[in-house]
Structures are given as C-alpha cells and as structure tokens.
Amino acid sequence: MSSARSRIxxxxxxxxxxEGIHTVGVDRVIxxxxxxxxxxxxxxxxxxxxxxxxxxxxxxRQKVLLxxxxxxxVERIEAxxxxxxxxxVGPGFRGCPFLNAAAEYADPDHPVxxxxxxxxxxxxxxxxxxxxxxxxxxxxxxxxxxxxxRDGIAVAGGLGDKDAVxxxxxxxLAAV
Amino acid sequence: MSSARSRIxxxxxxxxxxEGIHTVGVDRVIxxxxxxxxxxxxxxxxxxxxxxxxxxxxxxRQKVLLxxxxxxxVERIEAxxxxxxxxxVGPGFRGCPFLNAAAEYADPDHPVxxxxxxxxxxxxxxxxxxxxxxxxxxxxxxxxxxxxxRDGIAVAGGLGDKDAVxxxxxxxLAAV
DNA sequence: ACGGTACCAGACAGATCTGTCTACTGTAAG
DNA sequence: CTTACAGTAGACAGATCTGTCTGGTACCGT
Numbered sequence: 294m295s296s297a298r299s300r301i302x303x304x305x306x307x308x309x310x311x312e313g314i315h316t317v318g319v320d321r322v323i324x325x326x327x328x329x330x331x332x333x334x335x336x337x338x339x340x341x342x343x344x345x346x347x348x349x350x351x352x353x354r355q356k357v358l359l360x361x362x363x364x365x366x367v368e369r370i371e372a373x374x375x376x377x378x379x380x381x382v383g384p385g386f387r388g389c390p391f392l393n394a395a396a397e398y399a400d401p402d403h404p405v406x407x408x409x410x411x412x413x414x415x416x417x418x419x420x421x422x423x424x425x426x427x428x429x430x431x432x433x434x435x436x437x438x439x440x441x442x443r444d445g446i447a448v449a450g451g452l453g454d455k456d457a458v459x460x461x462x463x464x465x466l467a468a469v
Numbered sequence: 470m471s472s473a474r475s476r477i478x479x480x481x482x483x484x485x486x487x488e489g490i491h492t493v494g495v496d497r498v499i500x501x502x503x504x505x506x507x508x509x510x511x512x513x514x515x516x517x518x519x520x521x522x523x524x525x526x527x528x529x530r531q532k533v534l535l536x537x538x539x540x541x542x543v544e545r546i547e548a549x550x551x552x553x554x555x556x557x558v559g560p561g562f563r564g565c566p567f568l569n570a571a572a573e574y575a576d577p578d579h580p581v582x583x584x585x586x587x588x589x590x591x592x593x594x595x596x597x598x599x600x601x602x603x604x605x606x607x608x609x610x611x612x613x614x615x616x617x618x619r620d621g622i623a624v625a626g627g628l629g630d631k632d633a634v635x636x637x638x639x640x641x642l643a644a645v
Numbered sequence: 646a647c648g649g650t651a652c653c654a655g656a657c658a659g660a661t662c663t664g665t666c667t668a669c670t671g672t673a674a675g
Numbered sequence: 676c677t678t679a680c681a682g683t684a685g686a687c688a689g690a691t692c693t694g695t696c697t698g699g700t701a702c703c704g705t
Contacts, residue, residue: 296681296682297681297682311575312575313491313572313573313574313575315489315491315492315573316491316573316575318661318662318663319662319663319664320661320662320663327683328682328683329682329683329684329685330664330665330683330684330685331665331666331667331682331683331684331685332681332682332683334663334664334665335680335681335682339663339664340662340663340664387575388572392572392624393572395627395628396489396564396568396569396572396573397489397491397492397572397573398489399487399488399489399492399563401628401629409628410628413628413630434636434639435636437632437633437635437636438633438636438637438639438640440625440630440633440636441618441621441622441624441625441633441634441636441637441640442617442618442621442640443621444620444621444624444625444633445617445618445619445620445621445624446617448568448617448620448621448624449616449617449620451571452571452577452582452585452586452589453577454589454616456613457613457614457616457617457620458617459613460610460611460613460614460616460617461614461617463610463614464614464617464618464640464644468640472651472652473651473652473653494691494692494693495692495693495694496691496692496693503653504652504653505652505653505654505655506653506654506655506694506695507652507653507654507655507695507696507697508651508652508653510693510694510695511650511651511652512651515693515694516692516693516694646705647704647705648703648704648705649702649703649704649705650701650702650703650704651700651701651702651703652699652700652701652702653698653699653700653701654697654698654699654700655696655697655698656695656696656697657694657695657696657697658693658694658695658696659692659693659694659695660691660692660693660694661690661691661692661693662689662690662691662692663688663689663690663691664687664688664689664690665686665687665688665689666685666686666687666688667684667685667686667687668683668684668685668686669682669683669684670681670682670683670684671680671681671682671683672679672680672681672682673678673679673680673681674677674678674679674680675676675677675678675679
C-alpha cells in the first residue's frame with residue numbers, strides 16, 4: 294500500500310465519518326491528504342470508488358475488532374456490547390458509518406447499500422453463532438434483536454442520547 | 470396556505486424523504502412542483518428554509534398521528550407500535566425522516582438537528598407519560614428503551630430487514 | 646380603475662463539484 | 676543509463692447547484 298493511497302483513504306475516512314459523504318468533496322480530501330489530483334485519480338477511479346474503499350475498509354476493521362473480541366459465546370457478545378457502549382458515548386462518535394452511509398444512498402441496489410447489507414448480515418451471524426456456542430435457545434430471534442438494539446445504540450449515541458444507549462445495553466444484556 | 474406553497478412543500482417532502490436532502494436540488498423541486506423559481510424564493514428564503522419546513526411539518530404530522538392514537542396508557546403505546554410495525558415494512562418506507570436528516574447534518578448545533586432533538590424528546594415524553602398513566606414502574610427507563618427500539622425499528626425497516634423489525638416490536642411490547 | 650400580490654417563464658451570476666489533462670520531478674529496477 | 680512508475684502542481688472542461696433578476700400575466704380588494 295503506497296503512502297499516498299493510505300493518506301487519501303485515512304483522510305477520506307476521517308472526513309466522511311465526521312461530516313458525511315455528500316458534503317465532503319474530493320477536492321477537500323485531496324487538499325487535506327496533501328496529494329495531487331492526478332495521484333488521487335491514479336489510485337481511485339472515481340469518488341464512488343473511494344467511498345466503497347472507505348466502507349469496505351471499515352467493514353474489515355470491524356471484523357478484526359469484533360471478531361477478535363475475547364470468548365466465543367455470550368461472553369463475546371458481552372464484550373462487544375461493553376465496547377459499543379463505551380465508544381458510542383465517547384467524543385467524536387457520530388453513529389454507525391454504515392447506517393449513516395445508507396441514509397445518504399437511498400437506492401437499495403447501490404453498491405454502497407450492498408456493503409451495508411453485508412455488514413449487518415455478518416453482525417447478525419456473529420450474534421447468532423455466539424448464542425449457539427453458549428447453547429442459548431431462540432438464537433435466531435435473539436440475534437435479530439441484538440442487531441436492532443445495536444442499530445438503536447449507534448443512532449442514540451450519534452445523537453448524544455446517553456440515557457437511551459444505557460437502556461439499550463441493559464436490554465441487550467438481559468436478552469443474552 | 471397558497472396552492473403553490475403547499476405544492477412545493479409536498480414535492481419537497483416526497484423527494485427529500487425518498488432520495489435524501491443533499492441529493493435533491495431546488496431546481497428539481499421547482500420542476501416537479503411546476504412552480505416558477507421566483508415563486509419558490511418568494512415562499513422560502515433558502516433551501517435550508519425549505520428543509521426546516523419539511524421537518525417541522527413532519528413533526529406536526531407525527532404529533533397529530535401518534536398523539537391521537539387511541540387510549541392514554543400502555544394501550545396507546547401498543548397502538549403506536551402496531552402502526553410503526555406496519556408502515557416500517559411497507560412499500561416506500563425509507564426509515565425515519567428525522568434520523569435520515571440527522572445523518573446528513575453532522576453538526577449537532579445545526580437547526581435541522583434541533584428539530585430532530587425536539588422530535589425525539591417529544592416521543593420519549595409521550596412514552597413516559599403513557600407508562601405513568603398505566604402506573605407502570607420505571608417509566609423513565611422504559612421510555613428510553615422504547616425510544617431506542619423505535620430508532621432501531623425505523624433503521625431496520627428502512628433497510629428492508631423485516632426480521633429485526635419484528636424482534637424489535639416483540640421486545641417493546643414485552644417492556645410495557 | 647388601481648395597487649398589491651401571487652404566480653409563471655427563464656436568463657443569469659457565481660460558486661462548487663467531478664474528472665481530465667499537461668508538464669514536471671524523484672526514484673528504483675533492469 | 677534508461678525505462679517505468681509514483682508522485683507534485685495546477686489549469687481546464689463540463690455539469691450542477693443556489694440564489695437573483697427581469698418581465699409579464701391574472702386576480703382581488705379598495
């Protein structure tokens with residue numbers, strides 16, 4: 294991975310997450326990453342290409358972060374929930390990057406939406422498998438709930454609603 | 470309310486909700502509402518003004534719709550949840566207009582975000598008051614949860630995830 | 646009859662956004 | 676040494692977006 298490419302991607306990740314995708318132009322990314330315009334279009338064939346790189350990279354990051362959480366059963370879910378609760382009330386939290394992106398891309402067939410769908414499927418499966426590993430009944434339905442509560446925590450945290458975040462965590466823990 | 474103004478607002482409501490705020494330009498609204506550009510700027514001093522009108526009108530609509538739900542206690546919450554569950558898996562549902570708008574306006578001090586905050590506060594209070602009217606304990610905490618689950622249902626429904634919506638409704642009903 | 650107001654049609658300015666292009670520099674491999 | 680490539684700087688085209696302005700029509704209350 295070349296230095297310029299990662300500088301572009303890091304800058305895009307920071308700006309897209311903090312300010313939104315449509316509000317941040319490629320000129321802004323180029324300026325803050327201190328690369329030439331030609332260099333940008335050498336590494337990414339379009340802005341959409343950069344957006345997809347941003348989301349898929351984030352997806353991979355989450356896989357490493359959450360998949361690598363301690364334990365394999367409900368203790369893993371608890372660890373993930375603890376982490377989620379912590380970051381979602383922390384400074385700089387602006388919601389889930391996938392949900393925010395989905396809100397900006399209304400067409401469900403858009404490639405961006407496919408990444409979002411993939412992420413949510415993966416998360417649901419992670420929950421379901423963890424529940425099954427601890428022999429919990431109704432793993433599928435509980436996984437659906439844990440996904441929905443995760444969405445709610447991300448939204449509430451992004452809006453600065455700490456009370457709702459706590460209520461969500463309590464409910465999720467009670468369900469596992 | 471003049472005919473042109475309501476035509477503009479109706480068109481904006483339809484387009485902003487279905488396609489997002491930043492992706493829809495005023496030219497598009499003007500064309501589909503079949504009004505002159507001068508007429509648009511006669512009624513709304515800027516695009517932001519139109520966006521705020523869209524959201525505050527939606528807020529008022531929700532107040533009438535949900536506040537007018539049958540009953541005053543938990544039966545009102547149940548009626549609201551039933552309605553939410555129904556529309557959120559229906560065609561044309563694209564999530565909560567307030568949450569979608571918040572995702573597009575990253576600055577928490579932006580007027581758009583204030584409307585979103587107002588809506589969520591109102592919804593939480595409606596839940597809390599309904600719980601108290603039925604003498605349910607821990608009304609505040611349960612209201613937080615109902616708000617978070619509402620967020621989750623709106624998100625999941627907007628992404629076409631019917632399973633998660635159902636899981637959310639079950640959990641909310643169990644909590645009241 | 647008249648003045649105000651709501652409306653239509655569309656040109657226009659100015660900013661901004663994406664993407665292309667030219668021209669040049671440094672560097673590492675063959 | 677030279678060829679290929681990653682990089683810099685910045686002009687440029689073409690589209691799009693917001694907001695203003697001109698000019699004209701129709702209705703409504705006084």
